[in-house]
Amino acid sequence: MRVIAGSARRMALKTIEGLDTRPTTDRIKETLFNMLQYQVPGCLFLDLFSGSGAIGIEALSRGARKAVFVENNPSAAACIRENLSVTHLADKAVVMQMDVFSALKKLQSNQGESHTLEAFDYIFMDPPYNCGWERSVLEYLTHSCLADQETTVIIEASKETSEVFITDLGWKLLRVKDYKTNKHIFTAKGDC
Numbered sequence: 001m002r003v004i005a006g007s008a009r010r011m012a013l014k015t016i017e018g019l020d021t022r023p024t025t026d027r028i029k030e031t032l033f034n035m036l037q038y039q040v041p042g043c044l045f046l047d048l049f050s051g052s053g054a055i056g057i058e059a060l061s062r063g064a065r066k067a068v069f070v071e072n073n074p075s076a077a078a079c080i081r082e083n084l085s086v087t088h089l090a091d092k093a094v095v096m097q098m099d100v101f102s103a104l105k106k107l108q109s110n111q112g113e114s115h116t117l118e119a120f121d122y123i124f125m126d127p128p129y130n131c132g133w134e135r136s137v138l139e140y141l142t143h144s145c146l147a148d149q150e151t152t153v154i155i156e157a158s159k160e161t162s163e164v165f166i167t168d169l170g171w172k173l174l175r176v177k178d179y180k181t182n183k184h185i186f187t188a189k190g191d192c
Contacts, residue, residue, distance in 0.1 A: 001015060007087075016075045044066055045122045053071075053080035066094070069093060100133070124156070125153070142171075
């Protein structure tokens with residue numbers, strides 16, 4: 001696995017051994033960032049269920065202003081920190097080693113304290129497949145200042161995941177990009 005483009009182009013990224021993470025393939029990552037390429041520079045990026053951090057690191061390499069990585073697994077969080085160090089992108093990154101909902105609450109609390117209610121431009125999540133995490137995260141974000149009408153949430157999901165929950169929660173389904181083994185679901189908050 002490697003960084004596809006930008007300041008850390010072609011740099012190899014480490015992943016942890018075993019089945020605890022499921023790294024996004026280089027081909028899928030390249031396709032995703034080809035779709036986002038003009039919006040990434042200067043953006044604020046949140047990478048939930050980060051694994052090795054490859055998605056957020058790709059965003060930073062392509063000019064994201066800042067990326068926050070949320071990963072509960074200690075080995076994976078250490079891997080993210082190592083990958084950030086190797087790619088020289090650590091100064092633009094925050095790694096939160098905790099569960100996703102604790103991290104979201106902490107991020108929201110920090111924004112409230114600083115009175116800079118700046119929403120993320122992109123929120124990417126790659127939760128364990130077919131466990132319902134994506135629905136729970138969107139439910140939380142519905143009433144959170146971390147996402148606004150301009151935020152694009154990208155969900156990496158199994159091919160079997162139905163998108164019906166998105167409109168059921170009042171979110172807009174922007175796009176679905178199918179791949180051989182999985183898909184990306186693009187969504188944004190609906191009109192208030």
